[in-house]
Amino acid sequence: MFKKKKQQEDKDTQSASMSPASAGAAGKKGGFWKRNWKKIVAAGCVVVVAGAILIPRNKASKTAASVSYIETAPEMRSITNVFSDSGTITAANTYEVKALVRGKVLTSNFEEGDVVQAGDVLYTIDSSDAANSVERAQLSLNQAQRNYEDAVNAQYVRTDIGGTVVSIKAAPGDAVSAGQEVAVIRDDATVLLTLNFPAADAAGFSAGQSAQVTLDGTYETVSGTVRSVSGSDTLSSGNLLVRSVVIAVPNNGSLTSAQAATASVNGVGALGSARFTYQKEQTLTASASGTVAALCVQENTTVGSGTAILQLTSDSLTRQVETASDNLRSAELSLEDAQNTMDNYTITAPISGTIIQKNIQAGETVGSDSSTTTSPMCIIHDLSYLELTLNVDELQILSIQEGQEVSITADAVQNKKFDGVVTNVSSAGTTTAGTTTYPVTIRIDNFGELLPGMNATAEIVVASVENALSIPNAAVVRGNYVLVTADSPSAANAAEEMTAPDGYVYVKVETGVSDNDYIQVTSGLQAEDTVAYDASAMAAGGSDGMAIMVAGPGGGPV
Numbered sequence: 001m002f003k004k005k006k007q008q009e010d011k012d013t014q015s016a017s018m019s020p021a022s023a024g025a026a027g028k029k030g031g032f033w034k035r036n037w038k039k040i041v042a043a044g045c046v047v048v049v050a051g052a053i054l055i056p057r058n059k060a061s062k063t064a065a066s067v068s069y070i071e072t073a074p075e076m077r078s079i080t081n082v083f084s085d086s087g088t089i090t091a092a093n094t095y096e097v098k099a100l101v102r103g104k105v106l107t108s109n110f111e112e113g114d115v116v117q118a119g120d121v122l123y124t125i126d127s128s129d130a131a132n133s134v135e136r137a138q139l140s141l142n143q144a145q146r147n148y149e150d151a152v153n154a155q156y157v158r159t160d161i162g163g164t165v166v167s168i169k170a171a172p173g174d175a176v177s178a179g180q181e182v183a184v185i186r187d188d189a190t191v192l193l194t195l196n197f198p199a200a201d202a203a204g205f206s207a208g209q210s211a212q213v214t215l216d217g218t219y220e221t222v223s224g225t226v227r228s229v230s231g232s233d234t235l236s237s238g239n240l241l242v243r244s245v246v247i248a249v250p251n252n253g254s255l256t257s258a259q260a261a262t263a264s265v266n267g268v269g270a271l272g273s274a275r276f277t278y279q280k281e282q283t284l285t286a287s288a289s290g291t292v293a294a295l296c297v298q299e300n301t302t303v304g305s306g307t308a309i310l311q312l313t314s315d316s317l318t319r320q321v322e323t324a325s326d327n328l329r330s331a332e333l334s335l336e337d338a339q340n341t342m343d344n345y346t347i348t349a350p351i352s353g354t355i356i357q358k359n360i361q362a363g364e365t366v367g368s369d370s371s372t373t374t375s376p377m378c379i380i381h382d383l384s385y386l387e388l389t390l391n392v393d394e395l396q397i398l399s400i401q402e403g404q405e406v407s408i409t410a411d412a413v414q415n416k417k418f419d420g421v422v423t424n425v426s427s428a429g430t431t432t433a434g435t436t437t438y439p440v441t442i443r444i445d446n447f448g449e450l451l452p453g454m455n456a457t458a459e460i461v462v463a464s465v466e467n468a469l470s471i472p473n474a475a476v477v478r479g480n481y482v483l484v485t486a487d488s489p490s491a492a493n494a495a496e497e498m499t500a501p502d503g504y505v506y507v508k509v510e511t512g513v514s515d516n517d518y519i520q521v522t523s524g525l526q527a528e529d530t531v532a533y534d535a536s537a538m539a540a541g542g543s544d545g546m547a548i549m550v551a552g553p554g555g556g557p558v
Contacts, residue, residue, distance in 0.1 A: 067501070068535040071485070074525050077470045079513045081463040083399060085390045089410070089444070091452045092385045095351050096376035100344040101125060102367025105360055112358045116349040116380065123377060125366065127345035134342050137335040144324070144331035151324035154288055155317050156296070156308040161280045163187035165301045170310060172294055176286045183309045187280035191255045193224065193247045194277070195263055195270035199233040202243035205265055211247045216260040216273055224249040226265060242271060249276070290314035353382040381452060386444040388420065388456055391430070391437040399462040400425055406442050410456040413449045420444040420458065463513045468520040475533040476519060481506045488529035504532060 103125040110122060166184040170176055193213060197205070211224040230244040247263050249255065255276050262273040290312035297309055357379040360366055366377060388408065392400055406420035424441040442458055444450065475482050483504050484491055494505035509524030525531070 069483075069501075069532045070535050071530050071532045072472065072475075073530055074469050074471050074521065074527050076467050076527070077518060078466045079464065079468055079470060079515050079518055079520055080461055081399075081513050081515055083392075083396055083460045083462050084457060085392065086455060086457045087388050087390045089447075089450055089452055089454045089456050090387050090389070091353075091381040091383055092387060092443075093351055093353070093382035094452075095353070095380045095382075097122060097347060097350070097378045097380065098376050099123075099125065099347070099360075099366035101127075101130070101341065102365070103127065103129075103345065104365050105362050108358075108360065108362045110355055110358070110378075112355050114355045116352065116355060118349055118352045120349045121346060122349055123347040123360070125345040125347070127342055130338070130342045130345055134335070134338040137331070137338040141328075141331040141335050144328040148321075148324040148328045151317075151320040154320060155290075155293075155312055157182055157284050157286055157310050157312070158306055158308050159183075159185040159282060159284060159303055160305060161185055161187055161282050162304045163189075163280060163282075163302070165297055165299050165303060165309065168295060168297075168299055168309065170292045172292050174292045175290070176292060176312065177289045178286055180286050181283055182286055182292075183284040185282045185284065185303065185309075186278050188251050188255075188278050190248050190279045191251050191257075191276040192227070192279055193249060193261055193263060193274060195245055195247065195274055196236060196242040196272065197245050197265065197268060197270055199241040199243045201266075201268040202229055202245055205229045205245060209265060211263045211265045213247060213249050213261050213263045216262070222249055224263060236271065238271075240271070245270070248279070284309060286312060288312060288314070288317060290317055347377070349380060351380055351382050352384075353380040355379070356381050383452075386447045386450055386452065387423075388442040388444060388458055390440045390442070390458060392440050394429065394436040394438065396462075397425070397438045397440075400440050400460065404460050404462070407459045408442070408444060408450075408456050409459075410450060410454050412451075412454045416448065418444055418447060418450060422460070465513045465520050468512065469522075469525065469527060470518040470520055471525070471531050472533065473514060473517060473519050475531045476509065476511060477506075477533075480509055480511060482509050482521075482525060483532045484525070485530040485532065488531075489526050490524065490529045493524070 105123055105125055107124045108122065110116060110120075116122070163186050166186045168183045170180075170182045176182060205226055207226055207228055209226040211226055213222045213224045214220070215222070224247040227246045227248045229246075233241040233243055236242045245265065247265075249261075257276055257278060260273045260275045262270050264270065291314065293311040293313040295310050297303055297307065303309075355378055357376070359375065360377040388406075400422060402422050402425055404422045406422060408418040408420050409416070410418075420442040422440060423443045424439075426439040426441075429436040429438045450456070471482065477483070481495060481498060483500060484507055486503050486505055490507050491505045493507050494500075495508050498506035500506050507524055510522045512520035512522045514520065
């Protein structure tokens with residue numbers, strides 16, 4: 001509650017209280033005044049000027065100053081500090097779909113307003129040229145793969161047949177030259193016996209027919225099978241027409257190429273005997289010069305076709321493998337690039353959302369000579385929620401925190417409020433004209449009629465207090481001092497360093513939450529105090545208190 005206090009500024013004029021004796025004395029001097037008034041006035045002016053110069057400036061101000069004050073008592077009230085700012089509403093996410101390749105649009109099976117899911121096909125573009133590029137890249141990769149395998153195989157001596165490793169003619173650490181014999185592989189599971197039979201009889205033989213083989217020396221008989229019969233007759237040394245018949249004999253391990261034998265087929269005996277030959281035998285040679293790095297198998301080992309017998313090493317072989325490996329990787333990357341480019345001809349939705357703009361229709365050509373375009377084919381808004389971004393001043397940013405609730409209004413949606421929450425307080429400030437602001441993001445889940453692009457105002461309760469001892473904001477002067485009447489209880493704690501008007505003293509206070517009009521006082525004042533403050537500093541729409549004029553040596557607030 002405000003009250004009015006009046007303080008006398010000047011003494012009553014002397015003429016209002018002059019006695020008769022004084023009046024008589026003045027009358028006697030009247031003639032002197034009339035004769036010398038010009039000199040007296042001039043001398044008075046000199047005295048006034050001298051006084052103005054000699055009297056200290058601060059004392060003169062104390063006697064001349066006149067300040068209007070409002071008095072009020074602290075009161076208990078609830079105070080809420082609300083931060084308010086405006087911004088533009090945006091979609092949760094916005095994506096502009098652009099073509100990365102050039103071509104004719106074949107399909108575009110959607111329209112504005114359609115809701116799409118991430119991965120849905122939006123456009124297909126003619127990709128015939130890209131398909132050819134993929135095929136060429138695949139061919140290059142196949143060739144690079146073969147070259148790499150050849151380079152790796154060049155380090156190894158491999159057998160082309162399956163059989164037994166009869167001998168290895170090199171040891172680890174040995175130097176070998178290209179073409180040098182290094183191993184012998186023999187397939188002796190079956191031995192062959194090639195004999196001449198009378199042509200007339202042999203013409204009736206057929207492959208697979210049984211044969212009786214008789215070993216020379218032991219006359220032991222074993223079974224065999226006709227493998228082949230020559231198709232033409234030849235003249236033997238005895239001037240007989242003969243045909244050559246090859247007989248395969250399973251080897252139990254005892255038959256070698258040193259053993260000779262004869263045979264009969266269908267009761268017809270061969271014209272002589274012959275030595276057995278091995279079904280397959282290969283003498284391996286080094287394909288390149290180098291040093292034997294390792295033996296891959298041991299002698300008398302049974303191996304299959306393609307088995308590595310020994311490994312060679314040399315600088316040349318190593319470089320060949322490295323070069324082939326690099327070429328293979330390059331071909332793989334080229335194929336990946338071609339396939340990725342191929343994928344660009346099918347354009348899918350990058351996010352789930354609503355098509356708000358469609359700029360390209362089927363039949364149109366997109367892209368440019370550089371296979372890019374800056375014009376979006378369509379625009380998608382993710383409207384699962386909306387966002388509002390505020391640029392908060394550096395003096396207020398510390399009062400904004402993630403998780404704070406926000407009340408939102410928009411001019412476009414009258415008489416409605418929407419709830420939001422602070423989701424991000426960025427530390428990346430922007431300085432303009434000496435003022436730094438920080439972006440604060442607010443999420444709006446239940447946005448109702450709000451749309452992206454609308455301007456909205458956000459209010460955030462940054463602090464509040466209930467039943468707090470409060471005074472007007474204008475009552476707190478620089479340094480957290482408050483002017484109170486000298487008869488206030490808190491005047492006992494007057495700040496001696498502060499000069500106050502007559503009848504008042506300054507006290508130091510501690511403050512808390514404030515709003516546009518009032519501020520909480522946490523210490524330094526009591527409810528029984530009377531607070532005064534400069535009327536010119538009273539907030540707009542302030543109180544119903546009455547201003548008073550206070551003059552004297554005390555001066556105004558610091």
